[in-house]
Every structure is written in structure tokens, then in C-alpha cells.
Amino acid sequence: MTADLFKEKFGYEIEGVWFPRVTSITSPLQKKWWGMRRAAEWGTLIHETVEDMLRGENVSPDAKCAVAIETFLRWQSEYPMRIADPVNDIEKRVWDPEYGYAGTVDIIAEVEGVRGIIDVKTSTAVVKEHYLQTAAYLYAYNKTSGTNRPCQTRWILRIDQYQECRGCLAKLRIKYGSQSINGGKSANWRICNHQWGAAKGEIEFQELKGYERDLALFFDLKERWEWANKEWLARIPNYEKNIRQHALL
């Protein structure tokens, strides 16, 4: 890998300064397994479709995620999520010049009178790294973009799609490929001759509590990430300033 590739892979350049991405910093928490690439593609598809729809564009969803999107639209029609400024409040780049990191907030919205950031996830559950990522986004947003109208909280909007076995209730997720079948209710789900039902969509909207603790943990993790990558970071001149500032903490 070259320093340029490292920069591109793990960060963003904003106004001449290089910032590592929040998701690069939290990636050690991620469980890595063979289905990741396909799952990432499915996740990108969901993000693009949902965000285009929220911008008011006319989108016909790809067949691979149509059921999930249908479920999302039904949820949205019942749920008061208000986006004040779709041009600026969807896919919002945020960064913290002081501690040196950047990221992209999926949606900034008002829900039942509370303004907050929404991170769209396509995982099968809300996991620990989501807490740290959204804490980092919320902090950076309020510091650089939300000075007039700060966000008070963070939510995960989880969008999933699966088929369930009629026999053992195991779940098959096409986003991971045909071999991703998770735990049915009966003990012998591994040997069940699965009978897959129609695809089902699933939406989870969850507020994440414990912002301050999560933010502190994110900064801890960032320090470890910098240490683990220090040889690379030393080769990125437009990151130097941030390393020094962080060292003074």
C-alpha cells in the first residue's frame, strides 16, 4: 500500500487537511467474515435508495432490496420524521478539526420535536460500534455544522430483509449470499430441509443512550487506531497537526 492509497481508503481530505473516517477508527470492533463484501453492496443499495427517496426523487428500488424498501416506506408514512432541509440534511459530511476525524451523517431530522442524527444500518442488529460511531458524528456535527441548531440525540434506523424457514424459523439473508442462515428455533435447524417463505422487511428505530460515555470510548479507540497506524500517519503531512493536538490532551 502507498500513503496515497492509505489516505483514500481510511479518510477524507477536507479543505486541504486529511481526516481519518469514523468508520475506519471503529473498524477493529467490526466482526469480519466472508459475507461482508456482498453485505456492504446491499447496504450501499439501501442507503442510496432511502436517501434518494427522502430527497423526493422518483426511485424504483432494485429487486434485491424492494421488500425492505417497501417496509421502510410503510414505516415512514406512520412515523413523523421531519427533514427540514433535504439538500443539506442528507449525507452530511461532518468533521472535527480539533481532534481530527471526519464522517458522513446519513440523515439529520426532527422526530417528535427532537432534533437528532439518524444513522441508517443494514446489519442484523444494532451493535456496539454503532454507539461509538454515532457519538462521534453527533459531536462533530454540533461542533462544526449545528452551532445554530444543535442535535440533541442519535438514532439508528435499521433496515433488514430476510426469508424465514416455515419449519425451523431460521433466517436466510440474500445480502450475505445463500450460505448465511441464522439460527432457527428448533435444535436441528442445521439439518432442516428449509422451506423458505416470502421475503420480509424489518425496520428498527432506536435511540441510543449514553452519549458521553460513548464519545469518550470513541476517543480512546481513536488513540489506539493512531498508535496502530502511526507509521502510515507519519507519511501524511496534512494530518500532522491533528496528531500533535491530540497528543496534548
Ligand SMILES: [Zn+2]
Ligand atoms: Zn428450516
